[in-house]
Amino acid sequence: MVCELRREFKFPLKQLLAISELSKATYYYWVNRFERPNKDEMIEQVMLEIRQEHTNAGYRPMVELLKQRGIYVNHKKVQRLMKKLGLRVTTFWHKSRKYNSYKGKVGTVAKNKLHRRFNTSIPHQKITTDTTEFKYYDKGVQKKLYLNPYLDLFNNEVISYEISKQPTYQAIATALQEALELTSDCLYRRTFHSDQGWAYQMKNYVFKLKSQKIIQSMSRKGNCHDNSVMENFFGLLKQEIYYGHVFNSFEELEQAITKWIHYYNTKRIKKKLNWMSPIQYRLTYSK
Incomplete structure (x- = not known):
């Protein structure tokens, strides 16, 4: 205000400082600060552009980006x-x-063969899966959406997934089939891990794995840490696009999840992957 009055009405600085009870030193400090060029302007602009794409990136990913x-x-x-x-x-x-x-023991319950050994240096060798639910509104009525992803523990890439309005075996089987086809190039014996959910105990599910000589592994009952990678993935997904948001149709929520999974696979960098995205890491490995 002092600067504006001095510039527009040519008031003496001494008079303006007395009225505003501002010291001369303070006045010149702020004048110099505002007139000083912003040497970080270019960096700040790039950071703002990065945040347009990586909407929840903290300072560590920002340094790498x-x-x-x-x-x-x-x-x-x-x-x-x-x-x-x-x-x-x-x-x-x-x-x-x-x-x-x-739902209790409705079929075959496999032993926990993974034993929380979530790391592997071999793509498509260890796969984990689970189901999570989301809520949305359809004409004011609360409804649910179910996500069934399969995650490769080599790079935590989502290799297949299915979204449905009901927790059906068909949705899980569709995602499973895609995961089986995608991982068939693995030269080592594969392990598919899950919890003890009813669908993973079904004869058809167990047969599909056995027919390809895949080791089936299940978490111990009531022990979410046996599948903590999937738990962390669901938490991250909901943290970034779900909590704090209201979705007003199945299609709106489905689109948000699909878009985020694509972003997660192709662009979301992780320290564990040498600050690469899951797909970047896999492509680097294959060279």
Whole structure:
């Protein structure tokens, strides 16, 4: 205000400072600060562009994404600039009730052969799966959507998935068939892991795995840590597109999930994968 009055009405600076009770040193500090060129303007612009695509990237991924664009900035500066630009990481502590597909022993319950050995250096060797539910509204009536993904533990890539309005065996079988075909190139014996949900105990499901000499593995009853990779994946998905949002149709929610899975596979970088996306990591391995 002092600068504007001085510039527009030519008031003496001394008089304006007395009226505003502002010291001369403070006045010149702010004048110099506002007139100083922003040397970080280019970096800030790139960071804003990155956030358009990676909507919930924290400072660590931001450092790596800047590097990929030829901009090398230390993490402390990135933290400071993100704070300045208001680029916060959204966190929701609310968790919805976990979908439980366990209906007792309705078929064959496999032993836990994976034993939480979630790492592998071989693509398509260890696959894990689970089902999760989402809620949406259709003309004001709350309904549910079910997601059945298959995840490759080599790079945590979603290799197949099916979305349905009901928790059906057909939805799981469709995703399973795609996963079986995609992983058939593995030269080592494959392991498919799941919880003890009713669909994974069914004769048809068990037969499909046995017919291809695949080891079937199941988490122990009531032990979510035996399939923590899938739990973490579902948590990440819901954190970034579901919690805090209201979806008003099946199609709207389905599209959001489909779009996010594509982003997750192709662009979402992870420290575990040397700051590459799952598909980038797999392609690098295959070279």
